[in-house]
Amino acid sequence: MSAGTGGANYGLRDEIREFWSERAETFDQFPGHEIFTEQERRAWHALFERHLGEAGGRSALDLASGTGVVSHLLDDLGFDVTGLDWSEAMLERAASKAASRGRRITFRLGDAERILETDGSIDVVVTRHLVWTLVDPKIAFSEWLRVLKPGGTLLVIDGDFVSQGPLERLIARLERLVQRRGGAPGPALPGDLAERHRSILSRVHFKDGARADEVARMLTEAGFADVVIDRRLGPIHRAQARAMPLVKGLARQIQHRYAIRAAKPGG
Template sequence: MNLVSNYSLRDEIKAYWSERAATFDEQPGHEIFSEGERAAWQALFLKHLGRGDGRAALDLACGTAVISHLLDDIGFRVTGIDWAEPMLERARKKAATRKRKIEFVLGDAEVTMEPDNSADVITNRHLVWTLVNPAAAFSEWHRILKPGGKLLVIDGDFVNPGPLSRLISRLSALGQRLGLVKADKRHGPGALAETHRSILSRVYFSDGARADQVVRLLEEAGFTDIRVDYDLKAIHREQRRNFSLLKGLERATQHRYAISAVKKA
C-alpha cells in the first residue's frame, strides 16, 4: 500500500513541476534577474566547490537550468537531469541562446540511472524538500559521486517560519489587502498553489526540511565532512531588488542553507 501511495505522490510532484514550467522563470528566487545576483550565486559555488576546470557536475532536478548555467560559468562540464520535459524544453532553449554545451537528460533525481563513481560534483536547489524518500536519494547520490567527490544541497525549511518571518508575512498580507503592497508572485494560479500545499503536506519533510535533519540523513548515507552554511546574505540582498520590501525581509529571515558533503576518498 505504501508503494502505491508513494508512486501516486511522485506522479503528482512530476505533474506539478511540469505545469509550473511555463511561468517558472518569471519568479524571483528561481531565475536570476541581475548580474549582481549571478555573481553572488557564483561566489557560493566557488566557496564550496572551487572552479570547475572541466570536472563533471550533475545538476539534479535542474528545472530550467539556472544552476546548470552557474556551474557552466565557473568551468564545470554540466549535465542537468529533470523529470519534467517542459522544464527541459526551456532549459535546452536557454542553453542554445547562451551558446552553452550543457547536456540535459530526462530522469528522476531519486533514481538517476547514472553510472557508479561518475560525477565529481552533484548539486541541487530546492529539491530536498520535495523528496519522497530522501534516505534512498542520498544513498543514490553517494553511489554516483567519485571518491572525494562533493555534494552541494541548497534548500530550506519553508514550513516553519520564525516569529519575525510570521510578523512580516502578516504585515505583507495586510498591506496587500489595503492596496499598499503589490502581491509577489508565488506558485501560479490558485489551483497550483493548492496543489503545492497538498504536496508539501505529504512529502518526507512535511514538517520542514531543517538542516540538522538533512545532515543526519547524509551521514547515514555515508557522506563525511558535512558543513552547513547559513550565510546566504549576498544572494538575498540581490534578490530583494525584485521583491517587495516586506517579502524580501521575510525571505531573509527564513531557515535557508547550503550543505556541502564529501564522499570519502
C-alpha cells in the same frame, strides 16, 4: 492534474512531476528561481567557488535542474554540466534557454531519486530546492553518494519552507495586510496550483520543514563525510530581495535557508 487522476498507480511522485511541469511556463518569472541581476549571479558564483573550488572542467550533475538556472551558473565557472529533471516541460525550456545563450550543457530526462549514472562517475552533484520535495530522502542520498567519484562533492542548497519563527509570522501578516490594501504582491501561484503545492508539501518526507541539522544528519547516515552546514547565504538573499516586493524581500532574508557541503569518502 489532481490526485487520483491517473488511476490506481498515480501517486505522490507523479503529482510532484505534474506540478512542476505546469510550473515550467512561468518558473523563470519568480525571483529566487531565475537570476535577475549581476549582483546575484556573482553571489551564486562565490558560493559555488567556496564549496566546490575551481571547476577545471570537472563533471557536475545538477539534479532537478528545472529550466537550467544552476546549470548555467556552473557552466559559467567551467564545469562540464549535465542537468537532470523528470519534467519534460522544464527540460524543453532549459534546452531552449541554453541554445539561445550558446551554452553547451546537456539536459536529459531522469529522476533525482533514482539516477541512472554509473557508480563513481561524477565529480560534483549540486541540488537547489530539491531536498524539501523528496519522497524518500534516504534512497536519494544513497544514490547521490553512489554516483559520485571517491572524494567527490555534494552541495545541497535548500531551506525550511514550512515552519515560521515569530518574525516570519509577523512579516506574513504584514504581507496579507499589504495585499488587502491593494499593494503589489509580486508573482504568485494561481489558487489551484497553490492548493496543490500545499497538498504535496503536506505529504513529502520533510512535511514539517527541511531543517539543516536534520538533512546533515541524514547525509552522514547515508555515508557522506565532512558534512558542513553553511548559512552564509546573505549576499544571495539580499540580491534576490531587490527584485521582490518589500515584504517578500524582508522574509527572504530571515528564512531558514542554507547550503550543505558533503564529500564521498576516498579519493
